[in-house]
Amino acid sequence: MNKKIITAVLVVFSFSLFRNGYAQDVYSGENTKPEKDISADFPFVSKFIDIGAEKIHYVESGEGDPVLLLHGLPANAYLWRNIIPNIDSNKKVIALDFLGFGKSSFPADRDVSIEVQYKMLTDFIEAKQLKNVTLFIQDIGSLVGMLYAIRAPQNVKGIALFEAPFMPAEVMYDQLPFSFKAFMRITRTTKGNEKWMVKRNFAGKKLAVNFFTGRKLPREAYKYYTQPWDEKERRYAITNGPDPAVLSYTKGKGESDFAAMLDTISNGMKATEIPILYFYAKKGLVNQREAVEYAKGNFKNATYLYLGKGKHFLTESHPKQMSQKFNEWFETL
Numbered sequence: 001m002n003k004k005i006i007t008a009v010l011v012v013f014s015f016s017l018f019r020n021g022y023a024q025d026v027y028s029g030e031n032t033k034p035e036k037d038i039s040a041d042f043p044f045v046s047k048f049i050d051i052g053a054e055k056i057h058y059v060e061s062g063e064g065d066p067v068l069l070l071h072g073l074p075a076n077a078y079l080w081r082n083i084i085p086n087i088d089s090n091k092k093v094i095a096l097d098f099l100g101f102g103k104s105s106f107p108a109d110r111d112v113s114i115e116v117q118y119k120m121l122t123d124f125i126e127a128k129q130l131k132n133v134t135l136f137i138q139d140i141g142s143l144v145g146m147l148y149a150i151r152a153p154q155n156v157k158g159i160a161l162f163e164a165p166f167m168p169a170e171v172m173y174d175q176l177p178f179s180f181k182a183f184m185r186i187t188r189t190t191k192g193n194e195k196w197m198v199k200r201n202f203a204g205k206k207l208a209v210n211f212f213t214g215r216k217l218p219r220e221a222y223k224y225y226t227q228p229w230d231e232k233e234r235r236y237a238i239t240n241g242p243d244p245a246v247l248s249y250t251k252g253k254g255e256s257d258f259a260a261m262l263d264t265i266s267n268g269m270k271a272t273e274i275p276i277l278y279f280y281a282k283k284g285l286v287n288q289r290e291a292v293e294y295a296k297g298n299f300k301n302a303t304y305l306y307l308g309k310g311k312h313f314l315t316e317s318h319p320k321q322m323s324q325k326f327n328e329w330f331e332t333l
Contacts, residue, residue: 032308072139076102100237204229281310
């Protein structure tokens, strides 16, 4: 065999061994399966607060320094139902619905951009007079929450996050699974996005209860995720929010508003001294191995917690473990 071919094969093999070995380090610990007996009940009293022209739905429990639970797409406060009662012993725990999600109102102009959601969050924090806030955040909620931590660090005690896009656009795109990239390509145009998200209600009916959960949900849980999307107009909350699908045009290497926002967030998260608790799972969705490697190489003041097997809604897979570790970390702040 040609020496150059042999050398190339050995290089590739060695690199593969290195990457696989490092992956084992990233996912060191028990490869825990999703927990059993995860409750589908949502036993919390709904509250509403007027923020400008909009009405924001939230639930709260406990007393003490506030912990804000910020959900992602296409979820709502229901995502946190098994976290709230397990972390509220010495904290005021608040889970809210973003504009257009859950039971919160949907703006008449359909504008639910990250900056609009950010303004809602800052107004909510001011209206509730929340000080020394700890953020527990995921997906879209993490984008809004990380921006708040970057812009108002004096009011943030800590950041707990999972399945969060905290890396530059190119890193984020490269590590996404093939299935996600393929779906991004068919939804990156306005026409494609509206066809799948509005007309077919794909996010509300499929992503929320099948693809994102990491386990088979009980039937009684379905309604909490799917009913908010029964109203066709509200489905535009998905199409008109942050649009990671634009990254598929240039594989994350081009310019776009979403890429610029990721640059702002990634730079801010690298610079922050705020304590971070980072939950991740194997294989995750928005945060696969490369995202974990990025976090471990760039966060300054972080605690890392490998949960085991999970996908995008990690609170649907490991709520007890996440609650316990959050409480332990919170006591160190």
